[in-house]
Amino acid sequence: MTIDLTQFHDAFFEESFEALDSMEAALLKLDIGAPDSELINTIFRVAHSIKGGSATFGFADIASFTHSLETLLDELRSGGMQVTLSISDLLLKSVDVMRAMLRSVQAKQPLDAQRVSDLQFDLELIIAQKNAAAATTHTVMPAAIAHLAASSAPASCAAAAASPPAELASASSAAATGAAAAKSAQRRWEISFRPYRELFARGNDPLRMMRELTELGELDVNVDLSGLPSFAELDPQACYLAWTVGLTGDVSEESIRQVFEWAEGDCDLVVRLLDAPVAVPATVRASEPEPTSAANPVVADAILSASAPPQETKADLAVPAHAAAPALSVVKQDSKADAPLSALGDSGSIRVSVEKIDELMNTVGELVITQAMLSQLGAAMEGPNAEKLRAGLAQLERNTRELQESVMRVRMLPISFVFSRFPRMVRDLAQRLNKQIDLKLTGEQTELDKTVLEKIGDPLVHLVRNSIDHGIESPEVRVAAGKSPAGTVHLDACHRGGNIAVEVSDDGGGLDKDRILAKARARGLVGPTDVLTDDQIHDLIFVPGFSTADKTTDLSGRGVGMDVVRRNVKELGGKIELRSERGRGSRFIITLPLTLAIVDGQSVAVGTETYIIPLISIVESMRLKEASISRLSGRNEVFSFRGDYLPIIRLHELFGVEPRARALHEGLVVIAEGDGRRVGLFVDDLLGQQQVVIKSLEANYGHVEGVSGATILGDGSVALILDVTGIIHAASLRAAA
Amino acid sequence: MNKRKQGAVPRTTRRGRPARTAPAVATEYKPASGPFAVAAECTVADASSLKVGLAKLLDDTDIVTLDISAVQRIDTAGLQLIAMFVREREARGRQVKWQGAAPVLATAAELLGLGSLLKLPALAETSK
Amino acid sequence: MSTNATTQEQAGAGSHQVLTFVLGNETYGVDILRVQEIRGWSAVTKIPHAPAHVLGVLNLRGSIVPIVDLRMRFALERAEYTAITVIIVVSVISAAGRRDFGVVVDGVSDVVDVNTAEVKPAPELGSRAATDYIRGLVSVADRMVVLLDIDRLIASDMTSFSGNLAQAETSLAATAA
Numbered sequence A: 001m002t003i004d005l006t007q008f009h010d011a012f013f014e015e016s017f018e019a020l021d022s023m024e025a026a027l028l029k030l031d032i033g034a035p036d037s038e039l040i041n042t043i044f045r046v047a048h049s050i051k052g053g054s055a056t057f058g059f060a061d062i063a064s065f066t067h068s069l070e071t072l073l074d075e076l077r078s079g080g081m082q083v084t085l086s087i088s089d090l091l092l093k094s095v096d097v098m099r100a101m102l103r104s105v106q107a108k109q110p111l112d113a114q115r116v117s118d119l120q121f122d123l124e125l126i127i128a129q130k131n132a133a134a135a136t137t138h139t140v141m142p143a144a145i146a147h148l149a150a151s152s153a154p155a156s157c158a159a160a161a162a163s164p165p166a167e168l169a170s171a172s173s174a175a176a177t178g179a180a181a182a183k184s185a186q187r188r189w190e191i192s193f194r195p196y197r198e199l200f201a202r203g204n205d206p207l208r209m210m211r212e213l214t215e216l217g218e219l220d221v222n223v224d225l226s227g228l229p230s231f232a233e234l235d236p237q238a239c240y241l242a243w244t245v246g247l248t249g250d251v252s253e254e255s256i257r258q259v260f261e262w263a264e265g266d267c268d269l270v271v272r273l274l275d276a277p278v279a280v281p282a283t284v285r286a287s288e289p290e291p292t293s294a295a296n297p298v299v300a301d302a303i304l305s306a307s308a309p310p311q312e313t314k315a316d317l318a319v320p321a322h323a324a325a326p327a328l329s330v331v332k333q334d335s336k337a338d339a340p341l342s343a344l345g346d347s348g349s350i351r352v353s354v355e356k357i358d359e360l361m362n363t364v365g366e367l368v369i370t371q372a373m374l375s376q377l378g379a380a381m382e383g384p385n386a387e388k389l390r391a392g393l394a395q396l397e398r399n400t401r402e403l404q405e406s407v408m409r410v411r412m413l414p415i416s417f418v419f420s421r422f423p424r425m426v427r428d429l430a431q432r433l434n435k436q437i438d439l440k441l442t443g444e445q446t447e448l449d450k451t452v453l454e455k456i457g458d459p460l461v462h463l464v465r466n467s468i469d470h471g472i473e474s475p476e477v478r479v480a481a482g483k484s485p486a487g488t489v490h491l492d493a494c495h496r497g498g499n500i501a502v503e504v505s506d507d508g509g510g511l512d513k514d515r516i517l518a519k520a521r522a523r524g525l526v527g528p529t530d531v532l533t534d535d536q537i538h539d540l541i542f543v544p545g546f547s548t549a550d551k552t553t554d555l556s557g558r559g560v561g562m563d564v565v566r567r568n569v570k571e572l573g574g575k576i577e578l579r580s581e582r583g584r585g586s587r588f589i590i591t592l593p594l595t596l597a598i599v600d601g602q603s604v605a606v607g608t609e610t611y612i613i614p615l616i617s618i619v620e621s622m623r624l625k626e627a628s629i630s631r632l633s634g635r636n637e638v639f640s641f642r643g644d645y646l647p648i649i650r651l652h653e654l655f656g657v658e659p660r661a662r663a664l665h666e667g668l669v670v671i672a673e674g675d676g677r678r679v680g681l682f683v684d685d686l687l688g689q690q691q692v693v694i695k696s697l698e699a700n701y702g703h704v705e706g707v708s709g710a711t712i713l714g715d716g717s718v719a720l721i722l723d724v725t726g727i728i729h730a731a732s733l734r735a736a737a
Numbered sequence B: 001m002n003k004r005k006q007g008a009v010p011r012t013t014r015r016g017r018p019a020r021t022a023p024a025v026a027t028e029y030k031p032a033s034g035p036f037a038v039a040a041e042c043t044v045a046d047a048s049s050l051k052v053g054l055a056k057l058l059d060d061t062d063i064v065t066l067d068i069s070a071v072q073r074i075d076t077a078g079l080q081l082i083a084m085f086v087r088e089r090e091a092r093g094r095q096v097k098w099q100g101a102a103p104v105l106a107t108a109a110e111l112l113g114l115g116s117l118l119k120l121p122a123l124a125e126t127s128k
Numbered sequence C: 001m002s003t004n005a006t007t008q009e010q011a012g013a014g015s016h017q018v019l020t021f022v023l024g025n026e027t028y029g030v031d032i033l034r035v036q037e038i039r040g041w042s043a044v045t046k047i048p049h050a051p052a053h054v055l056g057v058l059n060l061r062g063s064i065v066p067i068v069d070l071r072m073r074f075a076l077e078r079a080e081y082t083a084i085t086v087i088i089v090v091s092v093i094s095a096a097g098r099r100d101f102g103v104v105v106d107g108v109s110d111v112v113d114v115n116t117a118e119v120k121p122a123p124e125l126g127s128r129a130a131t132d133y134i135r136g137l138v139s140v141a142d143r144m145v146v147l148l149d150i151d152r153l154i155a156s157d158m159t160s161f162s163g164n165l166a167q168a169e170t171s172l173a174a175t176a177a
Helices: A006-029 A037-056 A060-078 A085-106 A113-135 A143-151 A155-162 A171-180 A197-202 A206-214 A253-259 A299-307 A310-317 A339-344 A354-380 A386-410 A422-433 A450-471 A475-480 A513-522 A534-540 A562-571 A651-655 A724-735 B047-055 B076-091 B103-111 C002-013 C150-176
Strands: A187-195 A218-224 A242-249 A267-273 A328-332 A412-414 A436-442 A447-449 A486-496 A499-506 A575-581 A585-593 A598-606 A609-614 A618-622 A629-632 A636-641 A644-650 A668-674 A677-683 A685-693 A707-712 A718-722 B036-038 B064-067 B096-099 C015-023 C026-031 C035-040 C054-060 C063-069 C086-094 C097-105 C107-115 C134-140 C143-148
Touching: A006 A037, A006 A085, A006 A422, A037 A060, A037 A085, A060 A085, A060 A113, A085 A113, A187 A206, A187 A253, A206 A218, A206 A242, A206 A253, A206 B076, A206 B103, A218 B103, A253 A267, A354 A386, A354 A685, A386 A412, A412 A450, A422 A436, A422 A450, A447 A450, A450 A486, A450 A499, A450 A562, A450 A585, A475 A486, A513 A534, A534 A575, A562 A575, A585 A598, A598 A651, A598 A668, A598 A677, A598 A718, A636 A677, A644 A651, A644 A724, A651 A677, A651 A724, A668 A685, A668 A724, A677 A724, A685 A707, A718 A724, A718 C054, B036 B047, B047 B076, B076 B096, B076 B103, C015 C086, C015 C097, C015 C143, C026 C107, C035 C054, C054 C097, C086 C107, C086 C150, C097 C150, C107 C134, C107 C143
Parallel strands: A436 A486, A609 A718, A644 A677, B036 B064, B064 B096, C026 C143, C063 C097
Antiparallel strands: A187 A242, A187 A267, A218 A242, A267 A328, A412 A447, A486 A499, A499 A585, A575 A585, A598 A609, A598 A685, A618 A668, A629 A636, A636 A644, A668 A677, A707 A718, C015 C026, C015 C107, C035 C086, C054 C063, C086 C097, C134 C143
16 A cells, blocks of 8 residues: 555645745855854755655665765764865755755656765765764674675764764753663664555655664664565565564663654654663554554644654553553654654745635636625715715725735745755856855845746846846956955845846946947948947847857856847836946846736827726827927838937727827827837827736637736726737738738 | 765765666576676566576576576565575575675665675675 | 537536627527626627628727627617616627627616526427527516527627628629620
C-alpha cells in the first residue's frame, strides 16, 4: 500500500524555494568571523526542513545532500567550526544546488549529478577534516566500527565515529532524562526501530540511519527477521526488517531521535535509557501501526512527539510490570515533515490559492457595480425616506470601496520578494567582473500585485546585469574619472499616482549617445542626416537586436536585449523610460500598474459607444488645430506634436461606428503610446477617468483585435477596454493600403 | 581540487547518488552452476529485477555462488533481499557461497546486523 | 457528443420541457435546461469586426455575454427592438467549454412538455447545413414548433465568428498588400 504523496509536492516545492530564499538572504548577511547565531539557526532550519521534506517525499538525492549540508551547519551552529569565507561560499553554492535539485525533481528533468556530488564531497570533506583533527584527541573507537572504517566505511562517518561530537548532547535533553541519567558521560541507550513497510518507498534507508548512529557512539545492532515473509511473497520494495540497537556514548535522546527524524510517520520508534536494567516490552506501540498520510499528522501524536518530556510519556504508557523503567518514552511518530517549514514563516498566515482570491475579486467587482447602480437609482429617488436611503447607500459605497481595496491588498506582495535575489547576484557578478559594487535597495516594502511581481523579476535582473556589466566602470577607470572605486547600483520602488515606479539606476559611465547613434546609422535604423533628440537616441537601445556592448559577455548582450525588457514591461501594461547622462550614470524607470485586475482608464466617446483607454498608454489629449494637420499621400492623416508627426487613427473607422464628429477639429485626439510608437486616436469626446475592473471578452466570445477586455460601467452597460498596441498594429495594416 | 583524488577520503564514500546511467538490468542469470553476478546497483529501485534473478536460483540443487565483486551501491532493500535469499536457501538446507568482495555490501551488512546471517568472507581477507 | 448525450437523456425520460418563443410567424423551442435567464432588451455594446447577427455584448451579472439576433441569423426580416423584445440567455456546450449567449427573439410563449416520441425529423430541404441546427419538429396545440439544437446553432456561429475575424484580418492584409 503506497499513499500518493504527489498531491503534496507542490506545497513542498513552493515552501522549499521560499525557504531557500530566506537561507540565501541569511547567508549574505552572515559576517565572516562573527556570525549571528540566529542567522545560522535560520540557515540550519532551512536545510533541516528540506531534508525532512525530501526524505518524506522520497527525493533521496536531495535528502542525502541536505543531510551533508545539515551536518556542516550543525558544526557551525554548535561552534565546532568557524564560518570562513570559503565555507560561506560553499553554503551559497549549496543553495544553488538545492534549488537546481528541487527544480529538476519538480520538472522531472535530469540533473547535473556531478555538480551535486562534487559539492557534497566538498561539504563532507570539510566535516571529515574537522573530525579527523578532533580524532587525535579522542581515542574512543568501537572496535567493530574501526574495523569497518579501515576498510571502506564512509569517511565522514568513520571519522565522526572516532569522535562522538560532544556538542550533540544538549543540556535540555540531559535535564529531560533527569535523575535516571548516570553521572557518567557514557550512557547506554536502547533503540527499538520498527519501520513500516512503506519506509523504503518514502526514500528512507535504515542503512543511512545506522551509519548516522555510528557517529553517535558504539553500536550493537540486532536485527529482527520475524517479519519476513517467504521469499516468493516478498515485496522487494517493502521493508520487513526491524532492529533493536544498543548505543553507548555521550548522547542525548534528542540527537538519537534526530537520526530517525526522516522516518517519522513511517516507523515505530522507542528510545530508552538502559542505565537501570529493564525488561523490554515485546512490542510497544502507542497506536495503530497503520501509517497515516504524511500531510495528516494526528494532532495528539504530533503534540506528544513534539513536546512531551519523556517522564510524562512514561506516566501515560508505562506498563505496571515495568514500573521501574526509567525514562521510557514511546512515541507513535507521525510525520511533521512540513511543520519545520511552516515554522519558518514567523507570523500567523495561511496559504490561499490565487484562484480563490480571483473569485473573491470578481464577486467584489460585481458588488461595486451593483452598488453603483443602486447609487444612481437612489439619487433619483424622491419621498420621505429618500434621504435615509441615500445615507445608507453612501455608507454602502464606502464599505464596498474598502472591501475592494482589502481584497486587492490580499494579492499584493512587497517588492522585496523580487529585490531579495539581487544581493547575491550583484556579489557574484562583481566578483566575476572584478568590479566593486555597492547595491542599494530602497522601497522594498512597496507592494504590488502578485502576478505583476512574478513577471517583473526577469526584466529587473536584466537591467541590473546591464548596469553592472556595461554601466559601472572598472575601479581603475572610476578612480581616473575622479569617482570612488566602488560603483553604486540602486534599486528603488515607490508608489506614484496609482502606479508603481521601479527604478534601476547606476553611477556608471552612462550611455554614449554618439556611439549609439553611429551604430544606428551603420545599421540603417537612422538616416545619415537625421537629427535625433536625446530621448529618441535613448529609445534606440530598445530596438530589437540593438546592443552597444564592445564584446559579448555571458552576462548581457546575449541577444536578450532591452527590447525584451520593454516587451515584458508592456505585457504588464507598464512602460519603461531611460534617463542617462554621459559620465554620470543611467536611470531606468519602469512604471507598472498596481494590479492586472483593475486598470486606470480614460473613458472616451465615439458615437454612441464608450471605450476605455488605459491611462498608462496615454501621453496627452488635445483638440487639433486645422493648421497642425497634414495629409500624406492623400489619405493618411498626420499631425504635428512636439516636433514629431504622428499618424491619426480614427477610432470610428477602425471599429465601424457612426461618429458624431468627422472633421478632425471637431473632436479630440488622444495621443497614445504603444510598442514604442505614438499615435493620435481620434475620438468624439473625453468622458472621465476611472478605475475599471477588467473582464474577459474571451470567456464567452473571443479575441477582438485592438481590444484587451471589457468592463462594466456604473450604469451596468459594457465598455470595451482598448489595447493601444493592437490598434496601432491593425491601423498600420490599413494605412499601408 | 586535486585533493579529492589523493585525499584520505576514498571516492566511494560519497553519498550523493551518481547519475543513474547504468542500465536497470540488475542481474544476469546464468543457468549453469556458474556464479550469479549481482549487479553494481542493488538499491530499492533495482530490487525487483534482483528478486527475479534470485528467485530462479532459490531451488537450485547445486551450491549457488553469488558474485558480489561488482556491487557498488546497496541499500537496506537490496540487502534485505539478499539476506532473505540466503535465509530461505538455508532453510532448505542449501548453501550460498560468495565470490569476490564487496566492501559496500559488507559494511552495510554489519551496520544492519545481518553480518552473521550472510556469513560474508572476512573483510581483511577479501579486501586484499 | 454533448448533443447525443442530451438526446439520450431525453429519450430516456420520455418527455422533456421546452421553452417556446416566437420569431416572425414561426414558433421555436429550446431545451429548458439550457436556458439561464430571460430578460428584456437593453442596449448592447458593439463589438468591432463581429458578424452582423452578433449585435454586441451585454453585462449578465458580471459576465460579458454576446447577443445574437436570431432573426438576422435565420435571414428573416429585421424587427425593431422594443420594450417587449426579449433576450433568452442560453448555455452552449462546445469543445471550447461552456459559453453563455443571449439570443434576441420576438417574444417568449410558453414552457411545454414535449413527448420525445412525437418529435419528427426535420424534412431535408435542399442544403443540409441550413437545417443542421434543427433537432426536429413537434406539434404543440396545433402549432408547429421547431426544436433547435443550440449547440449546433451557436457552434456554427462560433466557427463563423472566427472565420469572420480571420476574414476581417485577411481583408485588412489584402488591402495592405
